[in-house]
Amino acid sequence: MRDVADAAGVSQPLVSIVMRDVPGASPESRAHVLEVAARLGYRRDERARMLKQGRSRLIGIVFHAAQPFHGQLIDELQLAARTAGYNVSLAAVTKRRGEADAVEALLGERVEGLVLLGASLDEQQLNRIADEVPVVTVASQYSSERFDSVSMDDARGTELAVQHLHERGHSRILYLGAPGVSGDEVRTETFLEATAEAGLGDEVAIVAGGASEAAGAEAIEDALRRYPDTTAVIAFNDRSAQGVVAQARLLGKRVPEDLAVVGFDNSEQAELPYLQLTSLAQDPAQLASAAVEMVVGRVDANAEGESPRIGEHRILPTELVVRSSSGGSGNPVERSR
Amino acid sequence: MRDVADAAGVSQPLVSIVMRDVPGASPESRAHVLEVAARLGYRRDERARMLKQGRSRLIGIVFHAAQPFHGQLIDELQLAARTAGYNVSLAAVTKRRGEADAVEALLGERVEGLVLLGASLDEQQLNRIADEVPVVTVASQYSSERFDSVSMDDARGTELAVQHLHERGHSRILYLGAPGVSGDEVRTETFLEATAEAGLGDEVAIVAGGASEAAGAEAIEDALRRYPDTTAVIAFNDRSAQGVVAQARLLGKRVPEDLAVVGFDNSEQAELPYLQLTSLAQDPAQLASAAVEMVVGRVDANAEGESPRIGEHRILPTELVVRSSSGGSGNPVERSR
DNA sequence: TTGAAAGCGCTAACAC
DNA sequence: GTGTTAGCGCTTTCAA
DSSP: OHHHHHHHTSOHHHHHHHHHTOSOSOHHHHHHHHHHHHHHTOOOOHHHHHHHHTOOOEEEEEEETTOHHHHHHHHHHHHHHHHTTOEEEEEEEBTTBOHHHHHHHHHHTTOSEEEEETOOSOHHHHHHHHHHSOEEEESSOOOOSSSEEEEEOHHHHHHHHHHHHHHTTOOSEEEEEOTTSTTHHHHHHHHHHHHHHTTOTTTOEEEEOOSSHHHHHHHHHHHHHHOTTOOEEEESSHHHHHHHHHHHHHTTOOTTTTOEEEEEEOOGGGGOTTTOOEEEEOOHHHHHHHHHHHHHHHHHHHHTTOOOOOOOEEEEOOEEEOOGGGTOOSSSEEEOO | OHHHHHHHTSOHHHHHHHHHTOSOSOHHHHHHHHHHHHHHTOOOOHHHHHHHHTOOOEEEEEEETTOHHHHHHHHHHHHHHHHTTOEEEEEEEBTTBOHHHHHHHHHHTTOSEEEEETOOSOHHHHHHHHHHSOEEEESSOOOOSSSEEEEEOHHHHHHHHHHHHHHTTOOSEEEEEOTTSTTHHHHHHHHHHHHHHTTOTTTOEEEEOOSSHHHHHHHHHHHHHHOTTOOEEEESSHHHHHHHHHHHHHTTOOTTTTOEEEEEEOOGGGGOTTTOOEEEEOOHHHHHHHHHHHHHHHHHHHHTTOOOOOOOEEEEOOEEEOOGGGTOOSSSEEEOO
């Protein structure tokens, strides 16, 4: 900026005014400064800017690099944050880098808020982080009073899935869960309640799988041996559902004629022509805008010295998107609430 | 730092010495300062640190959020960068945010080098960026003199695939490409050369697909109508290969008995039990360490005022990992060079 | 071993 | 409309 100012024959703060595009410079000097800056290839240093301003206007996002659904969420989060006047800083969780590490890195950058996608830290660890900076988790369920969360309505979603399959005449239904992954507990409980209520109590089964294609494939192979009469499967997510469909077909089952399959997430994969997976939708745009709204709300509240409010745990409505993997659409979309 | 210094009754620079863990403080004051810092929840501001140091020691990584293979690369890149004494800063390319935008954001953070995963910017744009900061592209092919690239040996890989299928008796081989995606051109040309050399000139075909599961599925359905005698497919990547396998099975073809399939990337998906995809491996660890080595080399050279060297375009050896999708392993692994 | 002083690139308050 | 001055949180001389 000094260099630009010297080259343009003006003061350095005037260059600042021009570069920020705020009033306070005549059209002529503005044009001149911009011309000189462009010629010199000048680019403003964002760090220095943040340092001086005393705040970063940065939201940190922790995501799992291997999870394609997080890509969709990042897209929406970036948009929502920009609208709220914030930028985002990304930290990836990978096979060799845990969530705690990723959070540390973002705190070192002085992010003003943290959005954690698919967090698996326990509530106590998150509470400690929330002492430093507002936290909101997306797609994980917590009930802490110290931070917020937003997730889909797992209970209602499971009910919709059970109801959908029951209506289509299925009674031997399998829930293929992902023990230890957030959301699984609620889905498991609701599955038992909903099937019991429908009078299917002893025809259903629960098997342990996981949140990946491989886990779904392995679990269904095993499950079909143990429960050969199974006619329908509710899988933990679309990825495991994809494994279920592929493996079942390899074993000679037709989907949906011999085995109906329902997944969770309504990811882009669900629309693949050879899958056409019935799935419980969670809208990434809605999740993202809720997350940004909550975290920015807390950031602003802190800035104005308000006393911190109690943790808010928002649950967004789900809808069942019916495709052919469950026997096709009778009534195409069933909304929750 | 000021606060910590006051609370500990020492000067602020001394706190800096302690926090950086460099010699210059007595064990007692070191312990005392650390204790006070911990009590106050002090955390060093990375931005201020970079600002003062006059450099960021940051490598910017541009990745595609929807591409799971990039997740593996990020993991390796983070490791390699840390080893070289650098940190990384991530910028995601998504449906609504282009590569140019992502690059801009990183330049604003004053990254000292840029690693672009699967770049699709043209050479001229990249040259302009390379004027500001060293650039290396990963898994895209360029021949610019102004920046570096590292990619797998597409030509050799394609040869290996053709040879592998030919050895197993296939002659009606299809190349299912991804027009416009980097690497496709070389693979297409090599496919034609290698098949011609093997005397299969008029039995092979090339069809336009894409780099996703959906593209592979659509393309194979169409291709099997136009070339019903096809017995083997080389797909642009593992994702499209997965679409090919799934769709072919749905159409009643058995894999590999009726249709042998080979992919590129040897991604984690290739190992799925129901796929067992023969694939041309590109080792993410090797790609990553080469990329970091090249970009850091240029950063250091610049720092020492050396005149910039000419663009280096490194091509890493590939190997064919044989799994059952191509008829199983005769000889399990065939190396290039 | 410790402290004082300067300055990285920028913005904000104020004077001219 | 423009320039002057001060300072964000650090690191880095250099002096005590």
